[in-house]
Amino acid sequence: MDRGTVLVVGAGPAGLFASRKIAAAGYRVIILNRDIKPGGLAEYGIYPQKFHMKGGLRKQFFKFLEMPNLSYFGNTPVLGHGSLTLGDLRQWNPSAIVFAVGAQGTKTLGLPGEEGKGLYSAKDFVFHYNQLPPFASMDFSIGRRVAIVGMGNVMVDIARWLLEDMPGERPEEVAVIARRGPFEAKFDKKEFDYVEMHLDRGSFSEELRRVQERVQGCGQDISKLAESTFPWLDQPLAQIAPGKLSFRFLTSPSAVLLDEAGRINRLRVTENDLVLKGDTTAARATDQTAELEFDTLIYAIGDIVDPALGLPCDKKGYYITNPDESRHEGAAYEVFDPQTGKVLAGEFVVGWARKASDGLVGKARFDAEQGCDHILKYLETAPSRIAPSLEDITRGFSRRGTRAVDKGEIKLLARTEEAEAKAHNLPAIKFPTNEQMLAAIEKEKSASGSSKSGSAAA
Secondary structure, eight states, X not given: OOOOEEEEEOOSHHHHHHHHHHHHTTOEEEEEOSSXXXXXXXXXXXXXXXXXXXXXXXHHHHHHHTOXXXXXXXXXXXXXXXXXXXXHHHHTOOSEEEEOXXXXXXOOOOOTTTTSBTEXXXXXXXXXXXXXXXXXXXXXXOOSEEEEEOOSHHHHHHHHIIIIIOSSSOOSEXXXXXXXXXXXXXXXXXXXXXXXXXXXXXXXXXXXXXXXXHHHTTTOOGGGHHHHTOGGGGSOOOOOOSSEEEEEOSEEEXXXXXXXXXXXXXXXXXXXXXXXXXXXXXXXXXXXXXXXXXXXXXXXSOOBOOGGGOSOBOTTSOBOBOSOXXXXXXXXXXEEETTTTEEEEEEEEOGGGTSXXXXXXXXXXXXXXXXXXXXXXXXXXXXXXXXXXHHHHHHHHHHTTOOOBOHHHHXXXXXXHHHHHHHTTOSOOOOSSHHHHHHHHHHHHHXXXXXXXXXXXX
């Protein structure tokens, strides 16, 4: 008995874990993914050198795709502009649509001069060095002095790439610009271990003296910093690595100053005071400013969703969900249309599409599976619908000129990548363009066909 068809848009951790749970409940699941390869941030967001972690997740996700009632179509973005639209999905008449598209919008600083060259969002920069098309082929040139705005794990990953693993000439200095103080750092200490050898102890001590009086006003004792946030200060420096890592606390960017070529050459900043706000601290701008010399600026300030998908969005950059959570727990996953004042029946958001930049793979899995508990309850009483067959959907892709990639072809691509990595004596390799991936798939299909023909003849 056909229990119905559920479309899952997005094949990152949230989308894949949601797909597995819904398919395991007996529904036909069709995954539509913007990228050719599944994995999302697990594939293109985790630090490149974490091969074991990425490999383990790939193996797990490939196992999900083996489920017979789960279909996968990569290279099928749902955004319009010649791609699939939200209207197309609704016309397919699925029992439900689950949006697990992540936070693909770009949150900007909103500064004068922000349109200049040498300014990048952290998300785009991470996609670039993780070889996600089309970001892999875009210009993300780096100069001698780089500023990173933000003080979380993404900042640490970017600093590590710039100072440790970036091919070619690396920057002389990476400076972290933080609107609050040293006690408000959000990175994991284990992650910071990768860049600790670049921390300029002398300039860091000077910076602590510069902000000491201001943090003391909130009851923070600089002498206790090593106990809470920067334990490396009490440890002898094991090695000194080229490339300087520095911090500038209680500082907010206020304007980008460009050179004659239109590239950033200075950053105007505003000095902040640290103030108590309930049980936490907040930055309060002063009238003091300064200009700092930088030729690259990367802002790691979180993400927002992409409104081009077509779901209702609020001003903060979130898709709007049912505000009446008091009625039932699943309301937080239901898409809500403020114009009609009603939920969009059968449409749900999970993972970062529901709450941008919240946690990593484990958090995405938890949110998706918790959301699926409510989605499955909805499906139990949802009206019966007849969705098109996979053949009809595939023909629809062909008519619009979309080269969809199915789960069998994903295996062929993985086989080619593994062979390429082995041939070049590398732990892993990725093709940086969709064209190269599609060509690799076709080549592998041809080789497999020749091999089968030869076997049959023998």
